[in-house]
Amino acid sequence: MNPASRRPLVAGNWKMHGSRADAACLINELVARGVGTGSSEAVVCPPFVHLEEARRRLEGSRIGLGAQDACAEEQGGYTGEVSAAMLADAGCRYVIVGHSERRALYAESDDLVARKFLAAGRHALVPILCVGESLAERERDATRTVILRQLDAVLGAAGVPAFGRAVVAYEPVWAIGTGLTASPAQAQEVHALIRGRIAENDATIAASLRVLYGGSVKAANAAELFAMPDVDGGLIGGASLKADEFAAICAAADR
Numbered sequence: 604m605n606p607a608s609r610r611p612l613v614a615g616n617w618k619m620h621g622s623r624a625d626a627a628c629l630i631n632e633l634v635a636r637g638v639g640t641g642s643s644e645a646v647v648c649p650p651f652v653h654l655e656e657a658r659r660r661l662e663g664s665r666i667g668l669g670a671q672d673a674c675a676e677e678q679g680g681y682t683g684e685v686s687a688a689m690l691a692d693a694g695c696r697y698v699i700v701g702h703s704e705r706r707a708l709y710a711e712s713d714d715l716v717a718r719k720f721l722a723a724g725r726h727a728l729v730p731i732l733c734v735g736e737s738l739a740e741r742e743r744d745a746t747r748t749v750i751l752r753q754l755d756a757v758l759g760a761a762g763v764p765a766f767g768r769a770v771v772a773y774e775p776v777w778a779i780g781t782g783l784t785a786s787p788a789q790a791q792e793v794h795a796l797i798r799g800r801i802a803e804n805d806a807t808i809a810a811s812l813r814v815l816y817g818g819s820v821k822a823a824n825a826a827e828l829f830a831m832p833d834v835d836g837g838l839i840g841g842a843s844l845k846a847d848e849f850a851a852i853c854a855a856a857d858r
């Protein structure tokens with residue numbers, strides 16, 4: 604279990620799923636189940652077009668709102684993009700940056716991810732910075748190198764103080780949507796690596812940094828992952844679309 608100084612966080616990344624009615628229904632069910640009322644923090648990250656519906660439904664609840672991505676630029680000719688300012692204005696507190704699907708499918712570089720992280724900070728959004736290695740990278744023993752490269756790109760651009768109001772999510776690409784979960788020991792090893800890198804720069808910030816695990820987390824395996832000392836909650840994909848599963852995962856993060 605992580606120390607009391609780090610309040611566990613469970614964030615649901617809905618990815619590109621569901622209608623507005625589905626979003627409304629899911630949020631109503633989460634609220635009815637008391638999600639967010641425990642000692643851990645709960646956040647949902649719906650698609651952009653459902654943010655307003657989600658914000659209205661979440662009013663008066665203890666569940667926070669986040670977005671799945673943000674543009675690195677402030678405004679202008681960036682057709683199809685959504686700025687961090689717009690997300691803050693829409694009621695978001697969190698924004699995911701550098702998800703592996705964005706890196707792999709939309710060729711987002713470490714540099715672009717760093718600029719998105721900075722954009723989030725300029726608008727008082729808490730970035731959830733995703734890092735993670737592919738299966739090929741793990742098999743050729745490059746996990747450490749890849750994680751540190753992705754982390755260092757943001758550390759170099761934003762500086763360690765920015766991590767005082769950020770969250771990092773370790774999401775091994777081979778565990779996302781595959782049903783293959785990193786073992787608690789595998790997750791712990793990388794989480795300790797991440798915290799260690801931040802500690803080399805600032806031990807106090809490292810001690811309070813929340814590092815989430817993501818990749819096929821479900822109600823059945825959440826507790827053993829969250830029991831690891833450097834695992835401070837989860838970034839949940841598929842299981843966040845089911846109210847009962849997500850509620851159970853949030854409960855597993857409560858102390």
Ligand code: 13P
Nearest residue numbers: 616779780818819840841
């Ligand atoms: P799954 O939980 O569906 O594996 O997705 C994890 C993820 O990518 C969350 O951002």
